[in-house]
Amino acid sequence: MFRAVVRLSTSGVRSLARIRPCYSAPLASRCYSHAKVETDEEFDARWVTYFSKPDIDAWELKKGMNTLIGYDLVPEPKILDSALRACRRLNDLASAIRILEAVKVSYTASPTTYLNKINICIFGILQCSREVFRPLDFSHIVMLALF
Known part of the structure; x- marks a missing residue:
């Protein structure tokens, strides 16, 4: 009887130690959206019309x-x-400043060159000591552009 117990226990240990191949189910990749992909021009036109609403x-x-x-x-x-x-x-004015600050955060390369693209003239303030123009900060740009 002792031999039967040892034989069953060793075969049980061997079966636990044996590495069984692990099969995983194939991942299904499906497109769940039936909407068409929006082009860049359509995206821009959608937002321009959104902000151009008179009401x-x-x-x-x-x-x-x-x-x-x-x-x-x-x-x-x-x-x-x-x-x-x-x-x-x-x-x-507060929303305009928020918009330009968001551009400043999003466009880290050079926000002033980006603002030149949106037809905002960036003027300088004449420093009395050196007679050098320094660029304005965003709040001054908003006031010059909008008012």
């Missing part, structure tokens, strides 16, 4: 900008131009 209010403007910045991309200049014009229609 846009401050909440819709902020919601649109939060959604647009949430895409983790730098908006095209024509989108920013229409958003800034919407800020001007609403007379909302």
